[in-house]
């Protein structure tokens with residue numbers, strides 16, 4: 573955690589994880605700036621966070637927006653390629669951001685990656701994350717690289733939308749065997765981990781409970797009192813069905829990369845859990861609201877401010 577008089581820059585302060593990191597920094601008395609393409613989103617910090625655009629195409633403007641800060645908390649990445657923003661573009665933009673942070677004289681980067689990134693991965697998301705990690709380690713900045721699994725919290729998308737499906741449809745299709753695992757981590761626990769560390773480190777940010785995908789779906793169904801029948805489908809059929817519903821809600825619900833990553837057990841860690849909050853207790857406490865509304869990635873990014 574930076575000293576009280578230091579300035580931190582957090583990407584995406586009005587998004588998901590960034591918001592919780594900012595909240596924690598502000599509660600510790602730090603000054604915070606954010607980089608975002610969505611300055612119009614609801615500002616939960618009452619104007620106390622200074623806002624600049626990402627400015628990837630204008631490096632000197634980006635350096636100016638970082639100058640004077642000590643630590644960059646980087647959440648920037650793309651969940652899936654859409655319109656002009658591909659993984660290659662995200663990687664190039666991250667390089668620009670990293671170089672600008674060095675030029676602006678920042679001391680440290682706290683970077684959100686993903687569990688099990690690999691430059692040999694067949695999945696572009698995991699491959700890109702591994703390349704970014706290598707470049708951060710080679711940079712002049714001290715670094716904490718946090719590798720979360722699925723992050724849950726009020727504003728998350730995956731868990732919320734599993735609940736939305738279970739509330740809305742009579743059937744829920746589990747892709748394949750459903751015995752692949754995931755280890756959800758609470759967004760506030762990720763923010764705590766991001767703020768606490770001062771060493772050069774790469775660490776999985778994972779919750780205390782591991783579920784098979786099917787067990788997680790059944791746990792959500794049980795908490796909601798959903799009567800949806802949970803049945804197995806081939807991954808291909810599950811993706812086709814999610815595409816059809818995706819068209820109805822004008823979103824990309826699940827990508828092939830995400831499904832294959834999940835089914836390959838890439839969202840689970842061999843390390844000791846770092847997060848303390850159990851998914852089960854969070855779900856119980858939030859069962860009245862989770863999944864009441866569909867959470868749309870595309871609406872958040874490209875349509876009305878949400």
Ligand SMILES: NC(=O)c1ccc[n+]([C@@H]2O[C@H](COP(=O)([O-])OP(=O)(O)OC[C@H]3O[C@@H](n4cnc5c(N)ncnc54)[C@H](OP(=O)(O)O)[C@@H]3O)[C@@H](O)[C@H]2O)c1
Nearest residue numbers: 583584587588589608609610647648649650684721722723
């Ligand atoms: N959410 C999860 O379950 C999860 C799991 C494992 C790892 N992670 C990693 O944790 C980090 C934070 O995730 P999050 O869910 O909290 O992300 P988020 O708030 O949706 O977005 C994080 C930042 O990336 C920018 N961004 C996202 N998609 C973009 C796109 N298509 N084009 C341009 N900019 C984009 C956002 O810009 P704006 O500020 O303009 O919105 C924001 O600054 C990411 O690096 C993600 O890969 C997330």
